[in-house]
Amino acid sequence: MDNQSVPLPLGFSQCTKEKDDFKRLLCEINTLKEAGEILTSYPPRTFKPYTAHHWTILKLIFLKMYVRDVYTPIIGRRYPFMVFIDPFAGTGLNTYKEAKIYIPGSTLIAWFFATFPFDKVYAIGYEDIDYRVLKLRLERYIPPSKLWIAKGDANILIDQITKDLREMKEKFGGVHFLAFIDPECFEAQWQMIEKLIELENYGILGDFIILLQSRLIARTIGRIRLGEKIDTRIIDLFFGTKEWAFLIDLPSGELEKGIMDFYLERLKELKSRALIEVISIELFRAIHYYLIYLTRETKRKSPYLATVRWLKDFVENAEKRYVDRAIRVALGMEKMIDDYLRKQ
Numbered sequence: 242m243d244n245q246s247v248p249l250p251l252g253f254s255q256c257t258k259e260k261d262d263f264k265r266l267l268c269e270i271n272t273l274k275e276a277g278e279i280l281t282s283y284p285p286r287t288f289k290p291y292t293a294h295h296w297t298i299l300k301l302i303f304l305k306m307y308v309r310d311v312y313t314p315i316i317g318r319r320y321p322f323m324v325f326i327d328p329f330a331g332t333g334l335n336t337y338k339e340a341k342i343y344i345p346g347s348t349l350i351a352w353f354f355a356t357f358p359f360d361k362v363y364a365i366g367y368e369d370i371d372y373r374v375l376k377l378r379l380e381r382y383i384p385p386s387k388l389w390i391a392k393g394d395a396n397i398l399i400d401q402i403t404k405d406l407r408e409m410k411e412k413f414g415g416v417h418f419l420a421f422i423d424p425e426c427f428e429a430q431w432q433m434i435e436k437l438i439e440l441e442n443y444g445i446l447g448d449f450i451i452l453l454q455s456r457l458i459a460r461t462i463g464r465i466r467l468g469e470k471i472d473t474r475i476i477d478l479f480f481g482t483k484e485w486a487f488l489i490d491l492p493s494g495e496l497e498k499g500i501m502d503f504y505l506e507r508l509k510e511l512k513s514r515a516l517i518e519v520i521s522i523e524l525f526r527a528i529h530y531y532l533i534y535l536t537r538e539t540k541r542k543s544p545y546l547a548t549v550r551w552l553k554d555f556v557e558n559a560e561k562r563y564v565d566r567a568i569r570v571a572l573g574m575e576k577m578i579d580d581y582l583r584k585q
């Protein structure tokens with residue numbers, strides 16, 4: 242790597258000093274934008290960013306804050322080997338349908354914003370072109386000895402990752418992982434989550450951030466209710482059981498919560514001493530999805546959860562309009578009132 246390849250000393254952020262929630266959120270997004278600017282210098286921005294809606298940036302803000310303020314400061318001190326697993330890494334770059342700005346993808350957010358560096362990063366690119374740009378981007382910033390990257394279906398490749406983690410455990414004596422599970426809808430099969438959680442049997446613990454696209458899942462189940470012929474095997478694989486079928490009979494208004502509750506029940510059955518926080522992201526214009534944070538209860542419960550709860554409270558209790566607006570302002574979709582007044 243040349244000198245230019247690690248230009249982001251962003252592990253510690255000024256944003257944590259910002260007491261005003263609105264400004265804090267703006268700050269978190271602005272530092273992501275700065276990182277995106279650097280990233281787009283190579284490979285060029287025409288190289289296929291993943292296009293999302295502006296509100297999905299919240300999952301990346303959560304990831305950034307958790308990695309920076311909680312996960313790496315705590316785990317980095319306690320474990321000899323700390324890894325980030327990103328089975329749905331996309332292309333390594335995000336843009337937004339409504340705003341022409343660029344934000345690093347999840348893998349590089351974890352890498353750039355870690356307070357203590359990860360010892361290894363596992364990333365999977367799915368489509369051929371996605372994989373190629375992801376690889377170019379990650380190899381530019383992450384040293385080869387710390388990067389594991391592969392192309393294909395995360396549900397299959399997960400076996401290679403768990404095998405490698407067991408080897409790392411043998412070699413270093415202790416491994417801890419953070420898994421960011423960020424599918425578009427049903428792609429993260431239950432058996433994949435199960436294999437990661439069952440690493441506990443080898444003494445390998447992990448934290449999870451899982452995006453549950455309850456609205457899209459509810460839409461598919463709603464179509465089944467209306468009698469549409471849909472191949473339900475994809476849903477069986479997603480929940481790891483056929484028992485989800487009771488959801489078809491739930492009233493529409495209860496379906497999304499029903500999906501969430503069922504998924505959480507499955508997680509609790511699987512992970513011992515599961516500690517779960519659900520961030521229900523329900524923005525202005527009735528856009529919503531769930532971000533599930535899963536960890537293992539420790540004797541000193543609270544330090545782990547402070548940041549999780551901060552974001553949860555912020556997103557859930559702040560007026561929805563307010564969060565939506567902070568994102569729009571930071572993404573340049575809306576002018577700040579301050580700017581406006583200054584010009585008067």
Ligand SMILES: C[S@@+](CC[C@H](N)C(=O)[O-])C[C@H]1O[C@@H](n2cnc3c(N)ncnc32)[C@H](O)[C@@H]1O
Pocket residue numbers: 291301328329330331332333334335345346347348365366367368371393394395396423424425428
């Ligand atoms: C929501 S995007 C991920 C965005 C990424 N985490 C980021 O921050 O830029 C989901 C990605 O998963 C990919 N994908 C779909 N099915 C997959 C599978 N079975 N295995 C791995 N990736 C898959 C999609 O092509 C898409 O790029």
